[in-house]
Amino acid sequence: MRPPIRGLFHARKRSVMYNDSDRIIEFPALKQAQEALDEKRKALATVFSEAGPDYDMSKVKSLQGDSTAKVEEIRKMNDEIIERKKKLDELQIVGRAAAASKQDEEAAERGDGAKGGGRDTERKGGRRLSLGESFAESQAFKGYKPGSGVGPSAHLDISLKTLMETPVGWDSEDVRTGRLELMPMRPSVHVASYFPSTTTGMSAVVYMEETTYTNAAAETFEANQADSQGAYPESALALTERQEPVRKIATFLPVTDEQFEDEPRAKGYVENRLPFMIQQRLDSQLLVGNGTAPNLRGTENVVGINTQALGGDSIPDAIYKAARKIRDTGFAEPSVCFIAPSKWEGVRLLKTADGQYIWGHPSMVGPFTIWGIPVVETTAVTATKAVLGDYTNFAELAMRRGIDVQVSNSHSDYFVKGKLAIRADMRCAALHYRPLAFAAVTGL
Structure with missing residues (x-):
């Protein structure tokens, strides 16, 4: 052998x-x-x-x-x-x-x-034997004697490979789960939720700002006809009209008729994602919008806010100095500090010389405050800046119209192609009433 x-x-x-x-x-x-x-x-x-x-x-x-x-x-x-x-x-x-x-x-x-x-697999007439024919021709059947107990065994090589393998048989049936994994996105509530929200029926929000305040109040002598020592010192006030226009944030998504007809969840999915896109854009505009039409004016680009360069300071020191400027010049108290996660990481991981974490042990949730000011980690803020201010008292998000979602097939040639245009938009104005109540830490 x-x-x-x-x-x-x-x-x-x-x-x-x-x-x-x-x-x-x-x-x-x-x-x-x-x-x-x-x-x-x-x-x-x-x-x-x-x-x-x-x-x-x-x-x-x-x-x-x-x-x-x-x-x-x-x-x-x-x-x-x-x-x-x-x-x-x-x-x-x-x-x-x-x-x-x-x-x-x-x-x-x-x-x-x-x-x-x-x-024992054989061929008969040029074809492979069936299971029954193979058994009948095998030694197990031919050599078995009734009453003799256990008879001889035989191996029947019955192959179904050419009949049932995937290329010529059935592919396996795969059932899709109900899970829908969305793209990783910045949460939309981090910034807008810190702006007090109001409503407006106008195309612009107009308000008055006190731009001149000269306080000459002083101690004064009793009036004396022989001299001018009794004259009152003159103070001055001046007001300037300010306005922030209502801007529109919008987008649309093309979808085929069949998507909504064949997939029950498609309509809800689209109608949820479109408003999220609008909210996410608003999140960014409230901090970094440049104010040039059709943009909102975000905190970073408000004229007259305080600035504090990082320089040789640590991030906590620079943020404290910015907060102190808000208190000294804006006579306000910061209600929130927006900072990029990559920059807050450096603060959270600060250690003492002997290796102790300053902002708490890693096993702890840890404080999301700095100098008592709530901290919001967001990529909506410029990565090299931290923005803080008294948003509670001196900022406002004036809503002309909330998020509106509409569906139509009248766009372009969508009617004859069986397509739908799903659009979403909102109109609002962002206001910062007292610029000195805000500050930006630069150079992070």
């Missing part, structure tokens, strides 16, 4: 021995495909070995270029491995078919109907 072959492949004379039920045929192309795959895998393994556990691309010497170029080359190598593995799988299928064909030929030459390794 031929000794068993270890493994699937056996090399001899630069060819491949394909083992199927102790039947061996030579298949050179299979070995070449395997060697090509192994070579590419080894090259990729070398790259990761050079990079180390930290995946430091600067340590990789087997590839040229900067980190970006090396990562791109790794991606290409991986794609090539996938392609070579696919080719190897195809050749293995061919190898199995060739082995089966070889065994059938040998069985036909012997004329005994036996198929390699003592298996």
Whole structure:
């Protein structure tokens, strides 16, 4: 008996021995495909070995270029491995078919109907036997004697592969779950919720600002006809009309009729996401809008607010100095401080010289305040700035109209193409009544 072959492949004379039920045929192309795959895998393994556990691309010497170029080359190598593995799988299928064909030929030459390794699967009239026919012709049936107890056993090689494999049979049925994973987005309530909200029926919010306040009040002598020491000192007041126009924030989304007809959740999904887009844009405009039509004027661009450069200070020190300016010049108390998460991280991780966290141990939730001022982490603020101020008393979000969502097929050629235009918009004005009640810390 031929000794068993270890493994699937056996090399001899630069060819491949394909083992199927102790039947061996030579298949050179299979070995070449395997060697090509192994070579590419080894090259990729070398790259990761050079990079180390930290995946430091600067340590990789087997590839040229900067980190970006090396990562791109790794991606290409991986794609090539996938392609070579696919080719190897195809050749293995061919190898199995060739082995089966070889065994059938040998069985036909012997004329005994036996198929390699003592298996009892036979052919009759050029076709493969059915399950019943195979059993009737097997040693298990022929050798069984009634009353003798356990009879001989036989292996029936009944293959359904060519009938039921995925390419010619059924694909598996996959049922989509009800989960809808949304894109990561900045929450929309972080900024707007700190602006007191009112309503307006006008196209602009007009108000008066006291721009001159000269207080000459002083102690005065009793009137004396001989001199002017009894004259009252003259003070001065002046008012200037200010206004902030109502601006519109809007967007629309094209959707086909079929989306709403075939997917019950599509309508609710769109009608929720569109207002969120509007709210998110408002969030940004309230802090960084430049005031040039059609933009709102955000806190950072309000003329006359206090500024405090970071300079050589720490972020907590600079924020305190900005708050002190608000108190000194604006005679107001900051109600909130907006800062980017990347900058608040540096504050939250501040440590003493002996390694103690100043803003609380990592196991604690930690305070979201600084110098008693509530802190809101948001990417709506400019990353190099922190904005703080008395929004409670000196800011306002005047709503001309809340978010309105409408659907129509009258846009462009949407009617004849079976499409819908879903639009959402809002109109509002952002007001900062006392600029000195706000401040921006710059240079973070």
